[in-house]
Amino acid sequence: MSVLLLADHDNGALSPATARLVAAASELGAVDILVVAENPAPIAAEAAKIAGVHQVITVTAPETAETITNSLENLAQRYRNVTASASSVGKDVIPRLAAKLDIQPVTDIVEILGPNRFTRPIYAGNALETVEDRQATHLLTFRASAFRPAASGNDAPIETLDLSVTSAARFLAAHRTDSDTPDLATAQIVIGGGVSVGSAEGFQLIEKLGKTLGAAVGATRAAVDAGYAPNDWQIGQTGKIIAPDLYIAIGISGALQHLAGIQGAKKIFAINTDPESPLVKIADVALIGDLFEIIPQLIAELERLGIKR
Known part of the structure; x- marks a missing residue:
């Protein structure tokens, strides 16, 4: 057994990002997935379907950083590679595990060059560095958006572990944004709104365009800080x-931390009143004008053409 991968899941469902993580981890060897949840069974059943998964291990425990870290620590000695997503959970758990195991982690990997050579972004994504990890055990996080998802159709066995994992922390509440739009981290089309949208009501126009195109909706940090969009919509460093096929940036000037979050986009379409803004300059296509005039016209034209999901 070579690779242990922490499953990425939320609200009782496996995240689409996990298939991408499996594709990345499979380059290092056979992959075992660890699911830590209060009800891991349905999540594990979905994880077992991903091609490349050798087995799924479940631990029934509260989903706190402490219990997840303790679960990984209990299993780490079996594996050469212990891996997770470079998501909020991974950024919380992996440093804790690194301290316990006295291992230097390699984080935010976007390319695997060999068993111990990896590429990761630095300087807010403006440069890439190659890292060689000569430690006996590798502690890694992958940027899910940098990898294509693994196929499905597998039927990996599921093992239940009775680990005694405790936590001093207690889960109190989750504040979620209800949405039927695709997952932001893995969507093929993403529409992002900036602070220029002006209000939470203004963002409803962005959401309407997103529903028309079947796209995920995101926002800049400034728009989130202003209260125009929820925190889990934030795109950036x-x-x-x-890393969508198409990113539509509406009213976004292009601050460095935002640009660091969209560098994987294959095509960028910008709508802005300022032709000199940084994001307009790097866009493949730019439309200069008032978003409150352009977006309704764009939605109407898409609906006229029958492009409505």
Whole structure:
């Protein structure tokens, strides 16, 4: 057994990002997935379907950083590679585990060059560095958006572990944004709104365009800080890193931390009143004008053409 991967899941469901993580981890060897949850069974059943998964291990425990870290620590000695997503959970858990195991982690990996050679972004994504990890055990996090998802159709066995994991922390509440839009981190089309949208009501126009295109909706940090959009919509260095086929940036000037989060986008379409803004300059296509005039016209034209999901 070579690779232990922490499953990425939320609200009782496996995240689409996990299939991408499996594809990355499979380059290092056979993958075992660890699911830590209060009700891990349905999550494990979905994880077992991913191609490349050798087995799924479940631990029934509260989903706190402490219990997840303790579960990983109990299993780490069996594996050469212990891996997770470079998500909020991974950023919380992996440093804790690194301190316990006295291992230097390699984080935010976007390419695997060999058994111990990895590529990761530095300087807010403006450069890439190659890292060689000569430790006996590798502690790694992958940027899920940098990898294509693994196929499905597998039927890996599921093992239940009775680990005595405790936590001093107690889960109190989860504050979620209800949405039927695709997952932001793995969506093929993403529409992002900036502070220029002006209000939470203004963002409803962005959401309407998103529903028309079947796209995920995101926001800049400034828009989130202003209260126009929920925190889990934030795109950028301190939010979610995305790599869609198409990114539509509406009213976004292009601060460095936001640009760091969208560098994986294959095509960028910008709508802005400022032709000199940084994001307009790097966009593949730019439309200069008032978003409150352009977006309703764009939605109407898409609906006229029958493009409505």
